[in-house]
Amino acid sequence: MQTQPQKHFSTCTLCEAMCGIEVTTQGRDILSIAGDKMNPFSEGHVCPKAAAMKDLYDDPQRLRQPVRKTENGFEPISWDEALDTVANTLHKIQTEHGKDAVGVYLGNPNAHNMGSILFGPYFYRALNTHNRYSATSVDQLPHHIVSRQMFGHQLQIPIGDIDHTDYFMIIGGNPLASNGSIMTVPHIKRRLKGIQKRGGKVVVIDPKKSETADISCDHHFIKPGSDVLLLLAMLHTLFAKDLVNVGELIEHAPDLLKVEQFVKAYPAVRVANRVGISADNIEIMVSEFCSAKSAFCYGRMGASVQTFGTLTQYLIMLFNMLSGNFNRPGGMMFTQPAADTLPHSGRGTMGKYASRVRKLPAFAGEYPVAALCEEITTPGEGQIKAMVIGGGNPVLTTTNGKQLDNAFSQLDFVVAVDFYVTETSRHADIILPPVTALERDHYDVVFHNFAVRNSAKFSPALFSQEADTKTDWQIYLGLAERMDKLNGKATEHYATLWQKEPTGVVDDMLKSGRYSKGEHQLSIQTLLEHPHGIDLGPLQSELPEAIYHPDKKINMAFDYFMGDLPRVEQHFFSDASPLDARSANTLDLIGRRHLKSNNSWLHNSPRMMKGLNSNEQGQNPRCSAQIHPDDAQRFNIQNGQFIRVTSRVGQVDIVAELTEKIMPGVISIPHGWGHNKAGSNWTLAEQHSGVSVNDLTDEMCVDELSGNAVLNGVPVTIEPL
Ligand SMILES: Nc1nc2c(c(=O)[nH]1)N[C@H]1C(S)=C(S)[C@@H](COP(=O)(O)OP(=O)(O)OC[C@H]3O[C@@H](n4cnc5c(=O)[nH]c(N)nc54)[C@H](O)[C@@H]3O)O[C@H]1N2
Ligand SMILES: Nc1nc2c(c(=O)[nH]1)N[C@H]1C(S)=C(S)[C@@H](COP(=O)(O)OP(=O)(O)OC[C@H]3O[C@@H](n4cnc5c(=O)[nH]c(N)nc54)[C@H](O)[C@@H]3O)O[C@H]1N2
Ligand code: SF4
Ligand SMILES: [Mo]
Numbered sequence: 084m085q086t087q088p089q090k091h092f093s094t095c096t097l098c099e100a101m102c103g104i105e106v107t108t109q110g111r112d113i114l115s116i117a118g119d120k121m122n123p124f125s126e127g128h129v130c131p132k133a134a135a136m137k138d139l140y141d142d143p144q145r146l147r148q149p150v151r152k153t154e155n156g157f158e159p160i161s162w163d164e165a166l167d168t169v170a171n172t173l174h175k176i177q178t179e180h181g182k183d184a185v186g187v188y189l190g191n192p193n194a195h196n197m198g199s200i201l202f203g204p205y206f207y208r209a210l211n212t213h214n215r216y217s218a219t220s221v222d223q224l225p226h227h228i229v230s231r232q233m234f235g236h237q238l239q240i241p242i243g244d245i246d247h248t249d250y251f252m253i254i255g256g257n258p259l260a261s262n263g264s265i266m267t268v269p270h271i272k273r274r275l276k277g278i279q280k281r282g283g284k285v286v287v288i289d290p291k292k293s294e295t296a297d298i299s300c301d302h303h304f305i306k307p308g309s310d311v312l313l314l315l316a317m318l319h320t321l322f323a324k325d326l327v328n329v330g331e332l333i334e335h336a337p338d339l340l341k342v343e344q345f346v347k348a349y350p351a352v353r354v355a356n357r358v359g360i361s362a363d364n365i366e367i368m369v370s371e372f373c374s375a376k377s378a379f380c381y382g383r384m385g386a387s388v389q390t391f392g393t394l395t396q397y398l399i400m401l402f403n404m405l406s407g408n409f410n411r412p413g414g415m416m417f418t419q420p421a422a423d424t425l426p427h428s429g430r431g432t433m434g435k436y437a438s439r440v441r442k443l444p445a446f447a448g449e450y451p452v453a454a455l456c457e458e459i460t461t462p463g464e465g466q467i468k469a470m471v472i473g474g475g476n477p478v479l480t481t482t483n484g485k486q487l488d489n490a491f492s493q494l495d496f497v498v499a500v501d502f503y504v505t506e507t508s509r510h511a512d513i514i515l516p517p518v519t520a521l522e523r524d525h526y527d528v529v530f531h532n533f534a535v536r537n538s539a540k541f542s543p544a545l546f547s548q549e550a551d552t553k554t555d556w557q558i559y560l561g562l563a564e565r566m567d568k569l570n571g572k573a574t575e576h577y578a579t580l581w582q583k584e585p586t587g588v589v590d591d592m593l594k595s596g597r598y599s600k601g602e603h604q605l606s607i608q609t610l611l612e613h614p615h616g617i618d619l620g621p622l623q624s625e626l627p628e629a630i631y632h633p634d635k636k637i638n639m640a641f642d643y644f645m646g647d648l649p650r651v652e653q654h655f656f657s658d659a660s661p662l663d664a665r666s667a668n669t670l671d672l673i674g675r676r677h678l679k680s681n682n683s684w685l686h687n688s689p690r691m692m693k694g695l696n697s698n699e700q701g702q703n704p705r706c707s708a709q710i711h712p713d714d715a716q717r718f719n720i721q722n723g724q725f726i727r728v729t730s731r732v733g734q735v736d737i738v739a740e741l742t743e744k745i746m747p748g749v750i751s752i753p754h755g756w757g758h759n760k761a762g763s764n765w766t767l768a769e770q771h772s773g774v775s776v777n778d779l780t781d782e783m784c785v786d787e788l789s790g791n792a793v794l795n796g797v798p799v800t801i802e803p804l
Contacts, residue, residue, distance in 0.1 A: 086110045092119050092614040093542040095133045096195040096520040097681050099530050100262040100269040102129045103540065103615060104136075106521065111546055113137045113521070123618035124538040125269035130262055131679055131691070138688035139519050144764050145502045146516035147552065157504065157514065162553060162561075165513050169498045170565035172512075173210065176469045176496060183439075186214035186458065186467040190475020191222075191682055195520070197528045198556030199473065200424075201585040206559040209566035213436065213445070214458060214467050220451040221481050222384070224791040225393040226265055227431055228446060229400055232640040235631030237431030237447055238424070238532060241400070241415040242266055243379040244622050245274050245535050248413040249283035250371065250378035254310055254399065255385020255795070259294035260676040264383050267534035272298065274535075283375065286368065288313070288360075289385060290673055291709070291751055292744040303368075304746040306359040307671040308796030310382065311391035311651055313358045313365065314398035315349035318342060320369040321405050323350065328373070328407030335410075335626045336637035342401055345645045357655050357662075359746070373406050377413025385673065389795045391651060393788040397644045404637075410629075416622040417629040420531040421539040421605050422592035430631055439465045443790035451790030452481045453782045459490040469496040470510075474555070478506040479683040479757050482784075482792050483732045484777035488760070500558055503684065504764035506757065517555040521545045526589045526610075537623075539598070540616030541589070541607055556585050647788045665798055670714065670750045672730070672779060672797040677705050683755035686768035697771045701759060706773030707740035709751040710801070715741045718801055725804040728752070730779040730797055736804060737774050750799065752776040 088109045095102045095116075103122025107114040116137050120127035139145065149165035150157035160168075176184050187207060193199040207215065219227070227237035234241075243266055245251060256264065258271040268274060275285050275298060287296040288303050288310075296302035305313060321327050322343045329339055351362035358365075372378045382399045386392065400415075408414030431447040438445070438454040440461045450458075455477070459467045470491065478488045491497060491510040499508035502516040517523075525542040548554070553561070564577045590607040598605040598619060610617065627635040654660060679691040686692060697703040708726060720726055722741040727734055728750065737752065745751055757775025758768040777794075784793045 088114060091545050092122070093521060093545065094525055094527065094540060095129060095136060096525060097132050097135065098262045099264055099267045099533065101125065101267055101527055101530050101534065101540070102133060102269045104129060104133055106545060108545055113140050113545070119615055121615040122540070123616055124534070124536060124540070128270040132681060132685065134690045135685050135688040136519070136521055138690050140521060142687060144687060144766065145519070146504070146514060149516065150514050152512050162551065165515055166558070166561045166565060169513055169515070170562055170569060172496050173469060173471070174566060174569040180468050181465065182210070182212045183214050183465040184468040185210055185212050185471065186216065186455065186469070187212065187471045187473070188452065188455065188475050188477055189217040189473045190477070190480070191218045192474040194529050195527070196474070196555055197526050197589060198523060198554050198585045199559065200528050201588050202556035202580065203473065203559045205563035205580070206566070209563045209570070210471070213450070215449045216452040216455050217449055218452070218475055218480065219449065220453065220790060221388065221792040221794060223265055223387060224446065224451070224789050225387045225396040225786070228393055228433065228789050229396045231431035231433060232643060233400060233637050234629065235430060235638070236425055238428065239417065239629060239631060240265060240533060241409070241417055242533055242535060242622065243381050244413050244416050246277070246621070248278060248377050248379055249281070250286070250375035251275070251278055251283070252286045252288070252368070252372060252378070252380040253295060254288045254380065254382040255387070256381060256383030257289070257293040257295045257676060259298070260678050265533050266381065267530040275299070284371065290671070290746040290749045291675065293675075303360050303364060306357065306746070307673050307749060308389045308391070309358045309655070310386045310389070311395045311398065312349065312354035312655060313360065314395055314402060315346050316351040316354045316358070316365050317369050317402055318346040318398060318405065319349045320351060320366050321373070321402070322346065324366070324370065326369065326373040327405050329405060330407055332404060332409055335630070336404060336639065338639040338641070339404060341639065341641070342405060345641065345648065377411070378406065378408050379403055379413070379415050385795050388792055390654065390784070390786055390793050391647065392786045392791050394644055394647045394651070410624050410626050412621070417625045418532055418534060419537050419597060419619070419623055419625065421537070421596050421598050421619060422526060422528055422531070422589050423596055424528050424532070424592070425631070427592070439463070443785065446789065451785060451792070452477065453785050453790060453792050455481070456483065456487045456490045456782060459494065468494060470494055471498050471500070472507055472511070473500040476505045476507045476683040478760070479755055479775050479777060482777060482780040482794070483782040484757070484775055485733055486782070500555060503687070504762070505684070506760045506763055509760070509762040515553070515558050517558055518548070518552050522548070523554045524584070524586045526586070528589065536621055537619035538616055539593070539605060539610060539619060541610035543611070650787060666800070668800050669798045670710070670748055670801060672728070672776070672799045673749060673751050673795045674776065675751050675753045677753060680705065680753065680755055686756070686758060686771060687765040689767065692767055692771055695771055701770060701772030702738050703771050703773055704738070704740065706737070706753055706756040708737045709740045709742050709745045711745045711747040711749070712741045712743060713747045715739065718803060720801070720803045726801050727804055728779060728799050728801050730781060730799045732781050733778040735774040735776070735778055750801065754794070
């Protein structure tokens with residue numbers, strides 16, 4: 084008998100926007116996915132990617148059973164055999180070579196997966212290795228360090244109150260394509276228009292006139308990697324033009340006004356040439372910002388993942404504070420999540436140890452991923468012999484991916500927790516495939532913390548779990564229990580965890596959280612009774628409660644951050660400036676995102692690839708090298724022509740796209756492409772392979788303060804083919 088179609092109200096977990104979705108199922112089939120109009124947070128908004136959740140579920144190439152590598156390719160094995168083999172092999176390698184011989188890399192999808200977040204740590208603790216890495220250090224590491232230093236907790240990141248602001252300055256973010264980042268904000272377009280409708284302003288500072296810049300009031304081109312100078316000059320202007328307005332904040336940040344002495348050397352006229360924005364325009368921007376009723380300045384990927392990303396994010400925070408736009412409506416505010424993970428998670432240990440070969444600093448128990456390759460290939464005590472790769476594709480997503488690709492093939496043992504055979508997991512001896520997002524319970528334990536409005540929503544799994552399938556948390560807990568047993572550790576507590584499940588942990592957090600009493604009485608049960616989610620109101624002013632330092636004061640940490648200023652001087656203004664040493668033919672490489680791609684892993688989705696005309700080499704218009712017509716003329720390049728792009732570490736041949744939206748001297752190539760490596764199982768993705776921009780990015784080039792990667796402002800040369 085055919086079952087009746089059923090409606091579920093769930094959540095899209097592909098990006099940070101947390102859109103509510105209405106999923107229609109029949110039996111175990113997903114019939115359709117649409118925006119949930121009754122969701123109080125996203126109000127029906129979805130982007131085209133939501134439909135990819137269905138393709139992902141249906142994809143016949145998605146692994147549904149563990150596989151082991153044999154001479155004849157990957158062959159299915161049972162879960163017990165797979166988990167036993169992984170645990171025994173990792174234990175054997177650690178016994179022979181020491182704990183650090185096993186490395187771990189965790190990718191971006193883990194952040195959208197409460198099971199990995201809450202139960203993955205049992206496994207990493209059982210491994211007890213220093214060699215931990217993640218996508219954080221090709222992304223938001225600067226934000227965590229700024230929050231750790233200033234507010235005492237790596238996850239206590241202030242968020243722009245976009246719905247009440249009158250001036251939104253975006254430095255290096257393109258939310259129209261990304262749907263926002265470290266700013267969970269569905270319906271971004273409507274919200275940006277909302278600011279303008281109420282007479283406010285949206286200003287974009289970006290080496291590309293991005294989709295976001297197209298619908299904003301002002302756009303300024305900026306030379307890639309020079310944002311630090313812009314911010315120093317903006318702060319200088321605040322003091323020089325008497326625009327500082329600290330108000331009550333001074334009680335919570337007693338050293339705030341001491342910033343003046345550090346920015347004295349940076350009047351707008353001094354930096355204008357290096358930044359590419361005139362001194363007048365910098366000063367006008369600052370005075371407009373300060374005359375708005377409320378305002379905030381927000382910096383993302385373009386500002387974070389570059390030579391001075393950490394210092395830049397710190398200066399952005401100072402600018403919001405000193406202009407009177409911190410901890411007040413319309414400015415930067417702390418969030419009030421219902422399931423608050425902060426009291427239960429590490430505040431972010433820093434300065435305790437450094438990587439073996441290059442001495443890059445560890446933060447929160449992880450080394451920067453720029454150090455991963457050399458830790459695999461450099462012999463000696465502590466060398467990585469085996470890797471665990473959980474939901475990540477570092478061969479395509481981290482610097483000098485080609486070199487890492489080679490390093491992975493030298494390892495004794497690799498295990499991947501992934502449902503695809505990717506450019507990375509093809510190196511695995513065993514792949515452990517979890518179920519897809521809609522098949523597991525979901526409560527967003529990360530992105531509620533970064534949302535522009537407080538809300539809560541629980542999305543139960545669409546289906547009862549099928550026999551012989553596992554969620555990420557079941558895989559990690561299974562491995563953790565086995566490893567602890569092999570190491571002779573106590574394992575009694577696992578019985579409780581298996582029974583409690585991550586959902587039980589979230590229930591505990593809700594029941595002890597700030598909305599557990601009074602009007603909302605939040606628990607998993609209450610949320611099940613409100614399947615569209617519950618609105619919990621706008622962001623609230625919250626000082627000094629939001630501060631995690633014991634003295635409840637905001638710490639300026641001048642020694643740490645401003646200690647980077649000599650490097651700024653050296654880089655931009657010294658006789659030995661590397662910028663002056665560049666040849667006239669050098670362009671600055673930057674990245675970009677497309678609405679229908681998601682890092683490296685939606686290119687096997689028919690809905691996302693529809694209509695994408697690729698040639699026989701898989702070159703396609705979405706993975707093009709955008710350059711300005713003036714540069715094209717200089718290098719004698721026609722639109723659509725193949726060009727060779729070369730950096731210190733490699734070269735790619737790619738089709739050129741001429742556009743005036745790119746600043747002259749800049750070249751933009753998106754990441755996540757390069758599905759042209761033998762041995763992955765993505766047939767459709769291979770047809771549209773593109774090339775990997777991370778075969779050009781340089782693992783030796785990092786933001787020295789944090790060790791974060793430099794993905795924007797990479798020097799390259801180009802030539803027509
Ligand atoms: N040049 C350049 N490089 C970049 C960037 C850039 O802007 N420019 N951006 C960087 C950023 S911000 C990020 S976050 C990184 C992302 O880098 P990664 O996290 O390394 O890469 P993803 O493409 O997100 O890889 C996700 C993998 O997880 C698998 N997966 C998906 N869902 C699940 C799940 O639920 N469980 C498990 N176990 N696996 C799952 C997918 O099949 C895929 O193989 O890329 C970075 N790289
Ligand atoms: N569709 C889609 N959405 C996504 C993702 C995806 O892959 N596809 N990935 C998700 C992830 S993991 C993340 S972290 C977020 C990232 O979200 P965003 O931070 O919005 O990232 P991008 O869209 O890459 O926008 C970065 C912008 O910075 C500009 N830029 C580059 N270099 C510089 C510079 O030196 N200075 C300045 N001022 N600007 C610069 C680029 O031109 C670009 O417009 O997106 C998330 N959402
Ligand atoms: S914006 Fe798109 S990808 Fe992001 S959560 Fe919403 S539907 Fe999903
Ligand atoms: Mo990211």
